Amino acid sequence: MTAQTPPTPPFRDPQLPFAKRIDDLLARLTLDERIAFLHQFAPAVERLGVAAFRTGQEALHGVAWMGPATVFPQAVGLGATWNDELVRRVGEAVSAEVRAMRARDDRVGLNVWSPTVNLLRHPLWGRNEEGYSEDPKLTSAIATAYTQGLRGDHPDYWRTAPVLKHWLAHNNETDRDTTSSSVRPRVLHEYDLRAFRATVEAGAVAGVMPA
Known part of the structure; x- marks a missing residue:
């Protein structure tokens, strides 16, 4: 038998x-x-x-914390270039290095936790270096370019899966796991949400990380 x-x-x-x-x-x-x-x-x-x-790793300006890789300028420096095509190419390079790391170790996830789309509303925020600017239009344009570079151009297969952060109105570090961010409706729709909206609508975002 x-x-x-x-x-x-x-x-x-x-x-x-x-x-x-x-x-x-x-x-x-x-x-x-x-x-x-x-x-x-x-x-x-x-x-x-x-x-x-x-599940994934930080990729705000490269993935060198995972091993040998290119270190690009911090996100606030990339935002200061006002050059979305340059930032798209940075995203392409980062995603290629993530794939190379995965080829050596299949435990390396392809979810990349970036870009940070929160706006730089206060100079004392402990993560200002992670964001692009205080302006929603510039932030959205640079974030969109970076996600497109991370995703790649293939219609079906993504090189990596970009995850935007941090949803929503995340601008404090003290007691950030217990405090509530209360935003007036006009500020919410014309400022905080505006930075996220165009990047999501561009179709290169796999998810959003909650604050």
């Missing part, structure tokens, strides 16, 4: 739509396993043959 090979679960079938594969995998995970996947370093789920992986 020959042992039968167990059927391939739907989440491993590349012929199925991506959404169906995700639904199938999620249905097989326990609550604890789902929660563990929310961490930057996701543990293996051996019973399903899912290896440990890293």
Whole structure:
């Protein structure tokens, strides 16, 4: 009597739509396993043959913190160039280096946590070097260029998956995990949201990181 090979679960079938594969995998995970996947370093789920992986990494001005890579100017310096084509090329270089790192180590995730689209509203904010400017139009133009470089030009296959941050009106470090950012409607729509909107509409954004 020959042992039968167990059927391939739907989440491993590349012929199925991506959404169906995700639904199938999620249905097989326990609550604890789902929660563990929310961490930057996701543990293996051996019973399903899912290896440990890293969900992504910072890529605001390169990925040198992950190993040898090009160090580009901080985002505020890139914003000061007013040169969206130059910033797009920087994004292309960063995404190529992320892919090279993944080729050496498949635990390296292709989600890249950048760019920071929060506006530089206050000089005392501890992350001003992560953003591009205080102006929503300039910030959006530079952020869009960077995400397009990170994503690449292929119509179907993305070189990396850019994740904008931090949603929304994130401009304080003190008690930032407990405080509330209350923004007047006009400021919200003409300032904070405006910086995000055009970048999302450009179609090169994979997700948004909550503040």
